[in-house]
Amino acid sequence: MSTPATPRSPGADDDILSLRQHLVNWLFTPLYLLLLFSTVIGYIAALKLSNQPYDLLLTERARLIASRFDLAPEPAMPDVADLLPEDPGRLSFTLFDANHKPLVGNASLPRPRPRDFASKDTWLRNTSLGGEKVRVLTLQFSTKRRTPGTEYVLVVAEPIQDRLLLGRSILGNIVIPQFVFILIAGAAVWIGLNQGFRPLEHLRRQVAARRRDDLSPLDESQAPGEVRPFIREINRLLERLQGAMESQRQFVANAAHQLRTPFAGLVSQAELASREEAPPSVRNALQGICQGAKRCGRLVNQLLALARNAPEAVPAGGEPLDLGLLARDCAAQWAPEALAKPLDLGYDGPTRGVMVQGQESVLADLLDNLVSNAVRYTPAEGHVTVSVGQGPEGPWVRVEDDGPGIPPDMREKVFQRFFRLAGSGQPGSGLGLAIVREAAERLGARVEVGNGPGGSGTSFLVRFSGLHTESSN
Amino acid sequence: MRILIVEDDEILADSLVRAMTAAGYVCDPVADGEQALAMMLDGAHDLAILDLNLPRLDGLQVLRQVRAEKRTLPVIILTARDAVEDRVKGLDLGADDYLTKPFSLAELEARVRALLRRGPGAAVTLCCGTLAYDSVGRRATLAGDPVELSARELAVLETLLFRQGKVVSKEQLVESLCAFGEEVSYNAIEVYVHRLRKKLQPGGVDIRTVRGLGYMMDKA
Numbered sequence: 269m270s271t272p273a274t275p276r277s278p279g280a281d282d283d284i285l286s287l288r289q290h291l292v293n294w295l296f297t298p299l300y301l302l303l304l305f306s307t308v309i310g311y312i313a314a315l316k317l318s319n320q321p322y323d324l325l326l327t328e329r330a331r332l333i334a335s336r337f338d339l340a341p342e343p344a345m346p347d348v349a350d351l352l353p354e355d356p357g358r359l360s361f362t363l364f365d366a367n368h369k370p371l372v373g374n375a376s377l378p379r380p381r382p383r384d385f386a387s388k389d390t391w392l393r394n395t396s397l398g399g400e401k402v403r404v405l406t407l408q409f410s411t412k413r414r415t416p417g418t419e420y421v422l423v424v425a426e427p428i429q430d431r432l433l434l435g436r437s438i439l440g441n442i443v444i445p446q447f448v449f450i451l452i453a454g455a456a457v458w459i460g461l462n463q464g465f466r467p468l469e470h471l472r473r474q475v476a477a478r479r480r481d482d483l484s485p486l487d488e489s490q491a492p493g494e495v496r497p498f499i500r501e502i503n504r505l506l507e508r509l510q511g512a513m514e515s516q517r518q519f520v521a522n523a524a525h526q527l528r529t530p531f532a533g534l535v536s537q538a539e540l541a542s543r544e545e546a547p548p549s550v551r552n553a554l555q556g557i558c559q560g561a562k563r564c565g566r567l568v569n570q571l572l573a574l575a576r577n578a579p580e581a582v583p584a585g586g587e588p589l590d591l592g593l594l595a596r597d598c599a600a601q602w603a604p605e606a607l608a609k610p611l612d613l614g615y616d617g618p619t620r621g622v623m624v625q626g627q628e629s630v631l632a633d634l635l636d637n638l639v640s641n642a643v644r645y646t647p648a649e650g651h652v653t654v655s656v657g658q659g660p661e662g663p664w665v666r667v668e669d670d671g672p673g674i675p676p677d678m679r680e681k682v683f684q685r686f687f688r689l690a691g692s693g694q695p696g697s698g699l700g701l702a703i704v705r706e707a708a709e710r711l712g713a714r715v716e717v718g719n720g721p722g723g724s725g726t727s728f729l730v731r732f733s734g735l736h737t738e739s740s741n
Numbered sequence: 742m743r744i745l746i747v748e749d750d751e752i753l754a755d756s757l758v759r760a761m762t763a764a765g766y767v768c769d770p771v772a773d774g775e776q777a778l779a780m781m782l783d784g785a786h787d788l789a790i791l792d793l794n795l796p797r798l799d800g801l802q803v804l805r806q807v808r809a810e811k812r813t814l815p816v817i818i819l820t821a822r823d824a825v826e827d828r829v830k831g832l833d834l835g836a837d838d839y840l841t842k843p844f845s846l847a848e849l850e851a852r853v854r855a856l857l858r859r860g861p862g863a864a865v866t867l868c869c870g871t872l873a874y875d876s877v878g879r880r881a882t883l884a885g886d887p888v889e890l891s892a893r894e895l896a897v898l899e900t901l902l903f904r905q906g907k908v909v910s911k912e913q914l915v916e917s918l919c920a921f922g923e924e925v926s927y928n929a930i931e932v933y934v935h936r937l938r939k940k941l942q943p944g945g946v947d948i949r950t951v952r953g954l955g956y957m958m959d960k961a
Contacts, residue, residue: 528821529794532842533752539846540756543763565843596954600908603951607959614952619912653952 288465295457300450307446314438315431322403322431323392326359330390330407330424333361337372337420338411345372359426366419377423380406394428403428467492471499481579481709483510514580521575524568531568535561563695570699573633574685577706586626586711591663591732592656593620594628598635599654602643609648617656622663624732626711634707637700638667638728644694646671646725653721661731668720668727679717704728742857743767745789747777747803748819749796753842757790760846761853774798781807781814788815788856790849793822793831801834808835815856817849855903867902870945870960874902883944890940893918893925897933898941901948901958910955 333348340346352359352374362373370376377397391406407422470490485503488496538561542554575581599615606613624631635654642652646669655666674682674689681687683705686698708715708730716729744761748754749772758768769786771777774795781789781803793800804816818831818839831839838852858876867874871884879895881888890898900917901909911927914934918925934956938948947961 525821528842529750529753529792532819532821532844533750533756535843536753536756536760536846540759540763561843568843596910600910600951600954603908603954603957604906604959607949607951607957612952613954615954617953 287468288461291461292457295461296454299453299457303446303450303453307443310442310446311435311439314442315435318431318434318438322426323405326392326403326405326424326426327390327407329359330361330405330422331409333363333424334407334409334420334422337363337422338409338414340414342414357427359424361422361424364421364423366421368421371420375425377404377425380421380423397425401428402426403431468495471495479579479709483507483513483580510580513578517575517578517581520571524572524575527568528565531561531565535565567697567699570637570697570703573637573703574699574706577630577633577703577710579710582627582630582710586630587628588623589626589628589631590620591622591624591631591665592618594631595635595654595656595665598632598639601636602639606643606652609643611643611646611648612651613643613654614652615654615656617654618658622656622658624663624711624713630707630710634704634711634713634730635665635667637703637707638730641700642667642669642671642726642728644696645669650725651721659731661733663732664729665732666727666729668725670720670722670725673719673724673726674717682717683715704730742788743769743786744853745777745780745786746770747772747774747789747795747800748792749773749794750792756846757849760850761790764850764853766853772796774800774803778803778806781812782810784812784814786814788817788853790817790819790853791836792819794820801830804831804834804836817852817856819844867899867905869902869905869958872902872941872944872946874898883941883946888940888944890937893921894933894937894940896920897930898937901937901956905958908951908955908957913955 329351332351333346336346336348336351348361352361360373360375360377362375362377363371364379365371368379370379389408393404393406395402395404397404402425405424405426407424408419409422410417410419467490471486474486483506485506486499488499488503491499535558538554538557542551542558546554595617596615596619599613603613639652639654646652650670652667652669655668657664657666678689682689683701684698685702687702688696688698704715711732713730713732716731718727718729719725720727742765744766746754746757746761746768748757748770751772754770754772758770761768769780771780772795774797777789777791777795778798780786791800791804795803800818804818807814807816815837816835818836819842820831820839821842837856840849840852867876872881872888874881876899879899881890881895881898896917897914900914911930914930915925915927918930934948934950941948942961945961947959949957949959951957
C-alpha cells in the first residue's frame with residue numbers, strides 16, 4: 269500500500285523563510301551596488317591616472333618642438349623629425365605665429381581660438397579630428413633667441429587610442445579582482461546568514477514539525493537573545509489561545525451536559541404518550557416529537573464528542589485498544605437500526621488482536637460516527653461493511669457502503685463542521701465527520717475517503733500508525 | 742416489587758414513575774441525595790434508579806455510602822455526564838448498570854427487568870412475538886403450545902431472548918454453552934441457531950444473521 273506524503277500546509281514554510289529572503293535582499297543588494305560603485309570609481313580614477321604620464325610626455329614633446337624652433341635662426345624652420353614618433357599619425361603638430369597663421373607642421377591642425385589659451389601657456393583637451401578622437405595640447409610660448417619676445421602658438425595632437433587601451437587594461441585589472449571579491453563577499457554573507465539563522469532554523473523546524481493542535485510553549489533555550497522576547501510573547505499568546513479554546517470546549521461540554529436531562533424528560537414523556545391509545549393525528553405528532561427529540565439527543569452527544577475530542581481534552585498516550593473488538597461492538601450497536609431499514613450491515617476481519625493505541629472514548633467516537641453515517645445515508649436494501657485489518661504499515665479500519673457516495677470535489681469539505689452534502693434527504697448535524705477527523709488526529713490516524721465497493725458508494729479508510737508491536741506485549 | 746426513583750428533574754421523574762408503575766412496580770420518587778441515601782439504607786426497595794447530579798448529596802456519594810453499608814440493592818445509574826468516566830466510576834463504586842441521558846424508556850425497562858431477574862428467587866417470563874419463555878422452569882411456548890427444545894437450544898434461546906433486539910455474537914453464544922463442559926465450535930452454534938430458527942419461525946419469531954457479527958432475535 270502506498271503512503272501519500274504527510275500533508276503539511278504549503279504556505280507555512282514560505283512564510284517562515286521570507287525573513288531570510290528579506291535579509292538576503294537587504295544585504296546583497298547594497299553590497300552589490302557598493303561593489304559596482306567602487307568599480308566605476310576605480311575605473312574613472314584609473315583613466316585619470318593613466319592620462320597623466322601621456323599628458324606629461326605630450327607636454328614635454330611640445331616644449332622640445334618649441335625650443336627647437338627657438339634655436340633655429342630666422343627664417344629657417346627647425347627639423348623636428350627625431351622628436352616625433354616613427355609613425356607620423358601618432359603625433360601631429362602645427363605651429364602658428366602670433367597672427368594665428370600656420371608656419372610649420374606635419375598636419376594642418378585647426379587654428380586655436382584666442383580665448384583657449386588666454387590665461388595659461390598650456391591647455392589640454394579632448395576633441396575629435398577627422399573622425400578620430402585625439403588629445404590636443406595648445407602651447408603658447410614666446411621665443412627668446414629667434415625673434416625675442418614674439419608670441420607663437422604650438423598645437424600638438426595625439427590619438428587617445430593608446431590611453432584607452434591602457435585604461436581598459438587597468439579596468440580589467442580592477443574588475444576581475446572585484447568580481448572575485450563579490451563572490452567571496454557573497455559566500456561570506458551566505459555562510460554568515462546560515463550560521464546566524466541556525467537557531468531560527470531550529471525554531472522553524474520545531475514549529476513546522478508540530479501537530480496542528482499542539483499549543484505547548486516553544487523552547488526558547490536554544491534561541492538567540494534577540495528572539496527570546498518574541499518567543500516569550502508567542503508562548504504567552506499560545507497560552508491565552510489554549511485558555512480560550514479550553515473555556516470554549518468547557519462551555520460546549522457543560523451546555524451539552526445541561527441539555528441532556530431535559531432531553532431525557534422530553535424523550536421519555538413522548539415515549540409514554542405514544543404508548544397511549546390516541547387518534548392517528550396525535551400519534552403522528554408524538555412520533556414526530558420522538559424523532560425530533562432523538563435527533564436533538566444525538567446532536568447533544570455529538571457536541572459532547574467534539575468537546576471530548578478537542579486536543580486539549582485528550583491526554584497523550586492512551587492504552588492499547590482492540591480495534592476489531594471495538595469495531596464489532598460499534599457495528600452491533602447500529603445493527604438493529606440497519607436491519608430495520610433494512611440494510612445488510614456486516615463485519616469483516618479478525619475478531620480480536622488488531623491493536624491500536626489511544627483513548628477508548630476517542631476511538632469509539634470515530635467508529636460510531638463513521639458507521640452511523642453509513643447506516644443513515646445508505647438507502648434501504650443497501651450494504652454497509654465494517655472491516656478491520658493489519659496492513660504492513662499498521663492497523664486499519666474501513667467503513668464502506670454502496671449508498672449515494674461523495675463527489676470527489678466534496679471529499680475534503682465533508683470533514684468541516686456543519687458541512688452537509690446537498691440532497692442527502694437525511695436529517696443530520698454535519699458534525700459526524702468533523703468528529704471523525706478530530707478523533708483520528710488524537711489517535712494519530714489518517715482518514716482517506718474513496719469510492720465504495722464496485723466504484724459506487726463511499727469508503728472511509730482509517731489508517732493507524734503501526735503501534736501494534738508495542739501493544740502486543 | 743418496589744423501586745426507588747432518585748431524580749431531581751420533575752418531568753423526567755414523572756415519566757419514570759409512570760413508566761415503572763405501568764410495568765407493575767411500586768415506585769417511590771425522591772428528589773435529593775440525602776433523602777435518597779436514607780431510603781436506600783432503609784432496605785425497603787428491590788431496586789434503585791439513581792441520577793448522579795443531585796442536590797445536597799451527589800449520586801456517586803450516595804452510592805458509595807450505600808455500598809459502604811454493605812447493601813446489595815441493585816442500582817441503575819442515570820448520568821448526564823460524559824459516559825466513559827462516569828461509567829467506570831459508577832461501576833467501580835458498585836452500580837449494577839448505567840444509562841446515559843437521554844435514553845429510551847423501553848431500554849430502562851429492559852435493564853430493570855434484567856436486574857430484578859438476577860435477584861434471588863425472581864421468576865421472569867420473557868416474550869418475543871408469540872414466544873414465551875419461563876427462565877425458572879426453562880420452558881418455551883409458541884402461542885401457548887410447548888416447543889420441543891434440546892438443552893443447548895434452550896441455552897442459545899435464553900441468551901438471544903435476554904438480549905432480543907440486540908446483536909449477540911457467536912462468542913457470547915459459545916460462552917452460554919460453556920456450562921455443558923465441552924468445547925462448542927462456531928459451526929455448532931450455526932447448527933443450533935438454524936434449528937431454533939426453523940422451530941420458532943412459525944410463531945413469528947425471527948433469528949436474523951448479522952454478517953460477521955452474530956445473531957439478533959426479533960419479531961418477524
